[in-house]
Amino acid sequence: MASIKILVAGHFGAGKTTFVKTASSNTALTTEKRVFNPSERQEKSTTTTAMDFSNIRLDTQNISIFAIPGQKRFEFMWKILAKNTRGYIFLFDSTNPKRWSETLEQFEMFMEAQPAPYVFVANKQDLPEARSVKEIRETLSVSSSVKFLPCVATDRDTVLNILMILLEEIKIREGKHEYT
Numbered sequence: 001m002a003s004i005k006i007l008v009a010g011h012f013g014a015g016k017t018t019f020v021k022t023a024s025s026n027t028a029l030t031t032e033k034r035v036f037n038p039s040e041r042q043e044k045s046t047t048t049t050a051m052d053f054s055n056i057r058l059d060t061q062n063i064s065i066f067a068i069p070g071q072k073r074f075e076f077m078w079k080i081l082a083k084n085t086r087g088y089i090f091l092f093d094s095t096n097p098k099r100w101s102e103t104l105e106q107f108e109m110f111m112e113a114q115p116a117p118y119v120f121v122a123n124k125q126d127l128p129e130a131r132s133v134k135e136i137r138e139t140l141s142v143s144s145s146v147k148f149l150p151c152v153a154t155d156r157d158t159v160l161n162i163l164m165i166l167l168e169e170i171k172i173r174e175g176k177h178e179y180t
């Protein structure tokens, strides 16, 4: 059975690699390298340089999940990774408002390059300084018709639930009851 390609996007440090690792119970392929830029190093010590990738089985569907490298200098990879994407997850670090606009810019780019159903995700909801989904939605003027889901990317149940919701969106949007 063919697999459904899902692409996880979002700004530097949003939790994309963590999301893919958690979805796959840590069997994902990753391409992490040490961060040398001092200001970025304050945020985290390694960064994705090509992609994250994992195949999982969810609700009788085979899913291939890819995540992009978040830094803009890896933009050349984004359109390559977007090819054949059936659904997107756009991640925001709920504790880091100054980076949120980067995810929105990616969203616009992907919708132009390879439109597909999507959900927005407010990650790191376990941290005390996390802004609520409502607050992030209002700050970014995201329409109430867009699904905006709270997430802790280290928690497998939450991650799988988000993937299920996206699969539902894909099913509705593609107008089928079975994937092929």
Ligand SMILES: Nc1nc2c(ncn2[C@@H]2O[C@H](COP(=O)(O)OP(=O)(O)O)[C@@H](O)[C@H]2O)c(=O)[nH]1
Pocket: 010, 011, 012, 013, 014, 015, 016, 017, 018, 019, 044, 047, 048, 070, 123, 124, 125, 126, 127, 151, 152, 153, 154
């Ligand atoms: N507390 C908390 N930390 C998280 C969560 N998701 C990711 N992180 C941490 O945030 C940092 C950046 O995550 P990473 O997955 O590398 O982000 P990426 O740049 O989007 O791939 C890492 O230190 C993760 O352990 C979360 O839901 N809660």
Ligand SMILES: [Mg+2]
Pocket: 016, 017, 018, 047, 048, 068, 069, 070
């Ligand atoms: Mg990463």
